[in-house]
């Protein structure tokens with residue numbers, strides 16, 4: 001059977017029962033559930049405990065919430081120690097829900113913890129390619145840096161590729177508005193890519209109108225297969241291998 005790994009789904013932020021969502025995703029071998037703050041990181045851990053070996057969690061503070069870094073940091077640290085990854089963190093200068101300085105401080109601190117704890121770093125990047133690039137250039141990057149919901153075009157894809165990062169593609173690569181993303185994907189070798197749903201958000205075509213869930217991850221993988229001129233089964237194999245290796249699942 002073709003098996004996928006959904007490297008980014010917020011099952012704890014869905015009103016539906018995570019056990020049901022996992023049960024009907026039989027073609028998804030593993031899922032990684034990232035927190036966006038302390039409470040959601042604790043909830044992500046509960047899902048991982050409910051489905052050991054299948055669901056894993058990451059702990060971190062989303063850039064939207066970065067102004068809470070000083071109050072949530074101490075609570076997040078022990079969760080990070082136990083999690084498979086640090087995040088999600090990053091920078092979002094599109095919605096700017098937290099001040100830029102707070103986002104930067106939180107992101108750099110998350111990065112430092114990932115280095116210290118030797119864990120992958122899940123990075124949200126929106127309207128912040130240059131700033132993310134500069135932080136990684138200064139503080140270090142490699143396969144352990146996972147650029148989640150990657151939307152860069154060829155230029156940024158090539159620049160980040162040289163840093164050795166892992167690119168995680170989500171539903172937008174299937175959208176009719178996703179041309180830039182598809183041109184970016186075309187310059188990235190499949191071996192460097194993982195897939196995700198970012199559920200319950202960003203459902204891929206043809207499910208875009210409804211809530212997203214792990215069982216839809218194959219639609220993103222199939223879009224990549226068309227871009228690369230490969231069989232979807234091969235994309236599943238390569239992206240799952242990369243995900244299992246990077247997150248040590």
Ligand SMILES: [Zn+2]
Pocket residue numbers: 008010034088198
């Ligand atoms: Zn997310």
